[in-house]
Amino acid sequence: MGFIKYFKNTSWLFAEKILRIIVGIFVGIWVARYLGPEQFGLFSYAQSFAGLFTVFATLGLDGIVVRELVKDKNRQNELISTAFWLKVIGAFVALVILVIAVNFTLNDNYTNLLVFIIASATIFQSFNVVDMYFQAKVLSKYVVYANVFSLLISSIIKIVFILNEAPLIAFAWVVLFDSFVLAVGFIVLFLKNSTFQIKNLTFNRSIAVRLLQHSWPLILGGIVISIYTRIDQVMIKEMLGNESVGQYAAAVQLSNAWYFIPVAISMSVFPAIINAKKISEILYYERLQKLYNLMVWVAIVIALFTTFLSDWAVNLLYGGQYNQAGSILAIHIWSIIFGFLGITSEKWLLSENLQLISFYRTFFGVVINIILNFILIPKYGVQGAAFATLITQMSVSYIFDIFNNKTKKMFFMKTKTMFIWRFFKY
Template identity: 40%
Template sequence: MNEDVQPRGLQWLPEFLRRRILGNRALHQLLENASWLMLERVVNMTIRFFVSVWVVRYLGPEQYGVYSYALSFVGLFTALTTLGLDSIVIRNLASEAWSEGEVLGTAFGLRIGAAVATMGVVAAIIFSVNDQWLTQLAVLIVSGRLVFKSADVFKLWFKSEIKSKYPVWVRNGVVTMDAAIKLVFIFLGLQVLAFVALILVRSTLKAAGTFLMYQMVSEHGRVEWSFRSGAARKMMQDAWPLILAGLSVGVYMKIDQVMLGQMVGESAVGVYATAVKISELWYIIPAAIAGSVFPKVVSSKENASTDVYRERMQAFYDTAALLSYIVIIPVVLSAGPLIRVLFGPEYAEAASILQVHIWAFLFVSLGTAQGKWLIAENYTRFKMLASLFGALVNVGLNLLLIPTYAGLGAAWATLLAQVVAGYVSLAFLKSLWPLLRQISLALISPLRIKSVIRRVRKVVNN
């Protein structure tokens, strides 16, 4: 590629990176795919965040607490719908041993059945643990979105083909429309159930749009899908540890708000959720990068030497950690004014919660990166057990800390659960001690910035 016609946006990169990207078609394709994913996240983040600030201020702590409680309650069970199949589907689509129609048809059928069953589970549990009709109805409405999670198999196809820009167009369009409708709802003075119902509408439009885009883009858009019981058994044999891992992750990511609602009240959930909104705003960064890099990680494992593979993973961990610190430090220092300016004095208690909760981002970033490595190395059962361990720690600490410290106690419980699941657990399996060492080095990456830059330069040049 001639540098005179290089893609716009590369000029700001260091010269050695720019030359390497322009001279490597595969690397350029990978970065283009990652940039589309990041563009989606940035657009979504910007639009949704600022509209959400308006929604939070409009609804107030109690109604916003109902909204957040419903999302968190259903989020606990999302892994039962996705069945831990994301990485398995991407892997199988990239393999010549599987046909596209078989993989997509089987995964879609499995997820549809799981979604219907999960909605029944959600309904049974919410009626047994909560007697507030408004909260019950909100949870039932939100649970409808689980059916449309089945359409994620199309999004996975785009990821496997490194063509993420197409579903990005769909999702950005839906997010923009969703934001506009929320503003109309505020102007009309509608109550919380209108905003809850919009969640279901948004999920429907995303699913339909992604399916239509798959039909338009895929050369095999009219390929005959088939549900194969043998393929289903094989996929579930590989995925079942990831289901339990996903459930565990759902617990230690969402149980805090559910337990706050049960033990303190919806208003406490509303205050806590504003801090979590800012903290989790950044989780898109490691997810987008890791999602795009995963196919190349597998390729690196198969086609490169062990030293090169390890070097690339260390660079990945170091980068994830450095990006986390760049986010965390300013947020900790500005938490008080940030909460007051964005959400108003009603949410002032969220500042101290944010100063604790934001540190979980560091371990989420590293956990996302190492999670890809664990899957590539077939440590899915360990991933399951580590996540389960973290979930148990989170529930236990929530029971201990929420009665005394309310939202601040829930924030500490979430942070410590992330530390346990993503770091401490590695010490229990000797074969993972090299990974523990890599994560430990990443945690002190700001102190070894020169060596990190050298390693990244070496990885890019290779």
């Protein structure tokens, strides 16, 4: 019964992710076509810039709260309430930091307005403590209900806006409204499927201190990851302008769409790899090698086809106005080889309790990416940012491993995947 319960819970989450990817790509491309490179670039920049600071509002609490909810079922109401208020405080602190940060940019008032509208969604994201509650109860189907409802509502609104030729700022309001709808859905489902009452929404200082003592490393990790995934578009805007961001964002949207594959495969087969460790260390690493092989060659096949079809695919999906996105995509798509390896090795690091190494290599990636963007964007334009991403992914997910004794074995295993005859052997 326990296995069935967890399997159904995972299935709900996986189905929601697949739906979100499909709908997100379809509507995202439509929005990009409608807005055009200049406005789509500004919209993408506003989301990226806001994301650099709003990540602080999560306070790294999500996994910690789930763990505490499972461990201490008698204090669930206090945990949920305290985590909620911590997130609300974190959201307002993040907005204050954002107010200060925009003064160091060249943004005009309209750009800053877009940033603040999008960033304000963080306040409603405080209600995702409900997600943590349902995770602890292995009842993620309720979270999926709320997420799917929110996704469909926001997608319909975006389509209506496109058909009625709405201005760019309307799409920023959709981001905020999407968070509001999701928060309402969470509240309704939580009150309906728990014994919690509004009067119990209190703040416990001792619980707050304990949660923050455990979560501060995750706060730092979240900030580093946020910079790692968003800084390229921010730097492109500052160096080249909005249209270049739009060209780059369109290409990245297509390139990153493939990342559901390693997530799905890892989720499916990694439990079997971990179980193999109980039987034999040799079997454990044999299975891990097979997974690395599969990831690399699936990524290589995707990258080859995408490179040859990049211009055609971009023209078909986005139209002729995104005339630079094809060449960007042809470069950026090769980063998925190392990205697929990175996702797999993240699972290995987790199974070996080496999360700190994960933080170090992500921080290393931020430094490398910023330096490369400063060098390559002025010299090669927006294509330089794609090269920077490719080199960064290779450095983080592959080369970094050789410099740490605990991950050196992973470096040699990943190297083996590059030899095609080994793929057929396994």
